[in-house]
């Protein structure tokens with residue numbers, strides 16, 4: 001088979017963007033997608049209808065010239081709008097510069113745009129309803145199943161890229177022949193999508209330019225705006241225990257729970273009972289595996305390699321960054337596929353692990369810390385240190401969301417910065433009392449100069 005052929009398994013967000021990049025490099029791309037064509041049928045209900053797109057995801061879209069079209073799909077969110085129990089609102093900005101916002105975007109619209117763009121290249125074929133059920137690496141054969149007819153068949157391949165999400169069949173096939181580790185850590189919490197529709201005047205019922213959060217300690221509600229002026233709302237809660245999906249299992253308990261814990265959201269959720277009982281409960285897990293590749297034959301990217309919990313809004317962004325890195329390696333090692341795959345694996349794995357850790361930590365931040373005065377003081381101080389020492393200090397959230405330095409570096413700098421923030425605030429009550437000469441000494445002694453967008 002020609003060295004110009006590449007097979008992708010999965011035409012989700014990462015697979016369809018990867019198809020665009022590969023097609024632009026002149027490859028003939030065959031994509032096998034388990035589901036039917038979402039452009040013809042609505043298949044996304046109840047499964048993260050919208051997502052936060054941030055700088056790391058925007059950059060690869062810019063590289064292939066898609067951002068002009070994507071821009072029209074975006075609703076900027078400037079910060080977290082925190083709803084307390086009394087219904088008071090407090091906007092906590094994500095950044096301190098005008099451009100430091102994240103964007104709500106419809107999963108289906110973005111996926112559709114990437115699939116359309118891939119097919120428009122002329123050298124991409126997406127085969128829907130075709131599920132990968134295995135890979136025979138010895139004979140270079142993909143094992144596929146037609147989901148409509150039930151027929152199983154084999155197809156030869158030269159190189160296969162697994163973009164088949166968190167339950168990846170390609171990952172299982174790679175790890176059947178060579179595995180250092182391959183496991184999913186269950187979070188013990190799940191999610192349910194609900195909806196705040198547009199108001200009777202056709203407008204948003206809450207501030208549209210924010211990610212709304214109802215933090216309640218062990219659980220939380222969040223809401224992201226949609227272009228049709230509705231909000232997609234997600235309830236995150238433990239699987240079992242007193243307040244849990246297991247326990248809140250009838251209409252009375254559900255209504256009592258919402259009335260007590262999210263009173264200001266209740267009038268905005270007219271279909272609460274229907275959404276809660278009819279929408280699927282999504283489970284949350286972190287997938288960690290190594291290796292992400294097999295010889296010069298197979299590579300994993302996106303959730304197939306590193307499914308993360310959604311609390312940093314980075315799963316797709318990280319997957320898009322994988323695609324951009326793969327493209328850079330294809331350019332660098334033209335034709336040496338063992339090197340292309342092994343380098344992509346080596347460069348991305350530490351970053352996949354870092355964002356997985358930070359996403360779990362951010363669950364605590366979102367559901368709990370955003371209500372804590374000490375946390376808010378440290379956040380305010382982090383902004384102040386960024387202003388005073390921009391060559392050294394950048395809040396961790398900003399490094400992850402607004403810049404492109406490797407996640408692993410954002411994580412390690414973030415821990416040093418947290419120590420500095422803890423030290424400077426340990427015996428004071430407000431940011432005005434910070435000793436900035438001590439701050440300068442600490443920042444310059446402990447942190448190397450910053451390169452935000454290498």
Ligand SMILES: Cc1cc2nc3c(=O)[nH]c(=O)nc-3n(C[C@H](O)[C@H](O)[C@H](O)COP(=O)(O)OP(=O)(O)OC[C@H]3O[C@@H](n4cnc5c(N)ncnc54)[C@H](O)[C@@H]3O)c2cc1C
Nearest residue numbers: 010012013014034052132164165302303313314315316317
């Ligand atoms: C509630 C929630 C909120 C989220 N919010 C955000 C956010 O705000 N920002 C963000 O960046 N990320 C977010 N994410 C993460 C994001 O959804 C994923 O990281 C992203 O979808 C990964 O894209 P992917 O293409 O790798 O995998 P997927 O989107 O899972 O796509 C995989 C594709 O492969 C297909 N497939 C699967 N198995 C097979 C098979 N055996 N054969 C053929 N095809 C197959 C699937 O049908 C699918 O089309 C969120 C996730 C959840 C659950």
